[in-house]
Amino acid sequence: MTTMNISLPDGLKAFVDELVQTEGYGTSSEYMRELIRRDQDRRQFKAHLVAGMRSGIEGPMDAAFFTALRQRASTKLNPV
Numbered sequence: 227m228t229t230m231n232i233s234l235p236d237g238l239k240a241f242v243d244e245l246v247q248t249e250g251y252g253t254s255s256e257y258m259r260e261l262i263r264r265d266q267d268r269r270q271f272k273a274h275l276v277a278g279m280r281s282g283i284e285g286p287m288d289a290a291f292f293t294a295l296r297q298r299a300s301t302k303l304n305p306v
Contacts, residue, residue, distance in 0.1 A: 232258075 234242065242254050251257040285291065 242257055245251065246254055246257055249257075251260070283291075
């Protein structure tokens with residue numbers, strides 16, 4: 227694992243220290259890693275949304291469309 231040092235104003239350091247104590251993080255580094263992971267997930271989610279918007283929609287967006295969409299999503303979340 228690589229080490230990275232960051233500088234924080236006193237107010238932000240106090241905020242991080244408080245969260246470490248109250249939210250169950252073992253260290254401030256653990257908290258920072260969690261923030262970075264969340265940001266990675268958010269960016270990946272946004273990229274998927276943009277790709278989906280650019281892919282276009284085939285056919286009408288009616289009840290059958292959304293039923294099929296739910297079935298596809300369910301299959302991806304719960305593969306047999």
